[in-house]
Amino acid sequence: MPSPVARHRPGDDGPSGHKGGKPRPAERLQRPGNPWATRRRFGVNLPIDPFAMERLPATELTPATAEALMQDLQQPAWRGRQLLEWVYQRKADDFDAMSNLPLAVRGRLRERIDPRPLQLARMQGSSDTTRKFLWRLHDGRYVETVLIPASPALYGGRSDRLTLCVSSQVGCAYACRFCASGLAGFTRNLSTGEIVGQVVGAARHSGQRIDNLVFMGMGEPLANLGRLLPALEILNASWGLGIGARHMTISTSGLAPQIERLAQVPLQIRLAISLHGASNEVRDRIMPVNRRYPIERLFEALQVWRRHKNQKLTFEYILIDQVNDGLDQAALLGRQARELDAKVNLIPYNTVHGLPWERPPLARQEQFLSQLRKRGVSATLRREKGHDIDAACGQLRLQEETADGLITDTHCPQPAHNQPA
Numbered sequence: 382m383p384s385p386v387a388r389h390r391p392g393d394d395g396p397s398g399h400k401g402g403k404p405r406p407a408e409r410l411q412r413p414g415n416p417w418a419t420r421r422r423f424g425v426n427l428p429i430d431p432f433a434m435e436r437l438p439a440t441e442l443t444p445a446t447a448e449a450l451m452q453d454l455q456q457p458a459w460r461g462r463q464l465l466e467w468v469y470q471r472k473a474d475d476f477d478a479m480s481n482l483p484l485a486v487r488g489r490l491r492e493r494i495d496p497r498p499l500q501l502a503r504m505q506g507s508s509d510t511t512r513k514f515l516w517r518l519h520d521g522r523y524v525e526t527v528l529i530p531a532s533p534a535l536y537g538g539r540s541d542r543l544t545l546c547v548s549s550q551v552g553c554a555y556a557c558r559f560c561a562s563g564l565a566g567f568t569r570n571l572s573t574g575e576i577v578g579q580v581v582g583a584a585r586h587s588g589q590r591i592d593n594l595v596f597m598g599m600g601e602p603l604a605n606l607g608r609l610l611p612a613l614e615i616l617n618a619s620w621g622l623g624i625g626a627r628h629m630t631i632s633t634s635g636l637a638p639q640i641e642r643l644a645q646v647p648l649q650i651r652l653a654i655s656l657h658g659a660s661n662e663v664r665d666r667i668m669p670v671n672r673r674y675p676i677e678r679l680f681e682a683l684q685v686w687r688r689h690k691n692q693k694l695t696f697e698y699i700l701i702d703q704v705n706d707g708l709d710q711a712a713l714l715g716r717q718a719r720e721l722d723a724k725v726n727l728i729p730y731n732t733v734h735g736l737p738w739e740r741p742p743l744a745r746q747e748q749f750l751s752q753l754r755k756r757g758v759s760a761t762l763r764r765e766k767g768h769d770i771d772a773a774c775g776q777l778r779l780q781e782e783t784a785d786g787l788i789t790d791t792h793c794p795q796p797a798h799n800q801p802a
């Protein structure tokens with residue numbers, strides 16, 4: 382079997398996920414000769430053709446698409462703004478609710494726009510009010526989104542924020558050894574509308590304003606950069622969800638070229654690196670991607686990032702018993718964090734069904750933390766919220782897709798002491 386990295390090459394935005402089928406509407410729009418103009422923002426083409434054969438997800442609408450659509454329906458362009466307000470500000474997922482749009486227009490919109498690209502399949506809450514949303518997508522696949530209540534600032538922001546952990550792909554090709562999302566491999570990229578739809582849907586179902594996003598759910602966001610960037614624009618724009626760029630954190634397993642590309646994007650977003658090992662030897666055992674982009678290459682990209690952004694970097698470090706919790710790793714990690722002025726989030730390993738690892742005893746976790754602090758590094762030891770609701774990313778989706786017969790086999794990773802395939 383080819384390695385997961387080879388199956389889905391880092392640097393490649395990947396397939397649209399429509400295996401052997403039609404390209405998605407946004408991709409058709411980019412074809413040469415398309416009469417519909419596209420505009421370039423953040424280095425990517427944004428679709429403005431509302432007349433795609435498939436219905437466009439409402440949560441992919443921009444002022445340009447909404448206005449063009451209304452003009453096609455012989456409506457004034459400002460009706461497009463009304464439509465955007467219903468979708469993003471009022472979170473309406475039913476055209477019947479859009480009372481200031483004429484009835485006939487609502488009927489025509491129904492044919493072209495999908496007001497609810499994600500269906501809520503399950504919502505779980507835990508005693509500490511962490512909530513998990515399981516969404517069913519148009520092709521029967523599932524993704525998860527987790528709403529985390531206010532907690533001490535993990536990514537450099539203020540502490541009183543409601544954070545939503547957003548997915549960017551169905552499954553994941555990167556097979557990090559601690560992660561349930563990679564167990565069944567990669568299925569497809571999420572569309573821009575599906576990424577934004579998680580935020581709109583979670584706000585609608587929770588009734589709360591979400592003001593902090595972490596792209597740390599299922600999938601490697603930087604492997605889906607072409608769809609992620611337009612989503613960031615919608616999430617950030619005043620006509621969209623109006624979430625400040627400083628309150629969005631992209632988490633990556635370490636795709637160095639994409640980090641450099643994202644550094645050029647003129648948004649002060651934050652970056653978190655799933656490091657989980659301070660030396661190549663240890664990181665190779667946990668994260669297969671390290672073989673393609675070893676620590677030296679990753680840190681080169683992080684220097685590029687620092688030259689372009691004012692935001693503090695975050696290193697995520699899952700503490701795994703007898704794997705990466707040694708004091709030698711703490712010392713090395715401390716040096717690396719100091720060099721890049723990065724903050725370190727230590728996360729005790731969260732048990733994943735089918736994986737062999739365990740979290741270290743509390744005393745060792747504290748010792749690791751104090752080693753970092755002794756070196757002047759800003760570090761926190763996170764107590765996982767939602768531990769009691771299968772909050773480890775990807776577990777709920779695995780259960781649901783296995784029950785639906787969509788997943789028949791999972792590729793359980795080898796124990797940590799084995800080298801990855």
Ligand code: SF4
Binds near residue numbers: 562598599600634
């Ligand atoms: S940690 Fe992220 S990149 Fe790694 S397998 Fe899980 S979802 Fe993919």
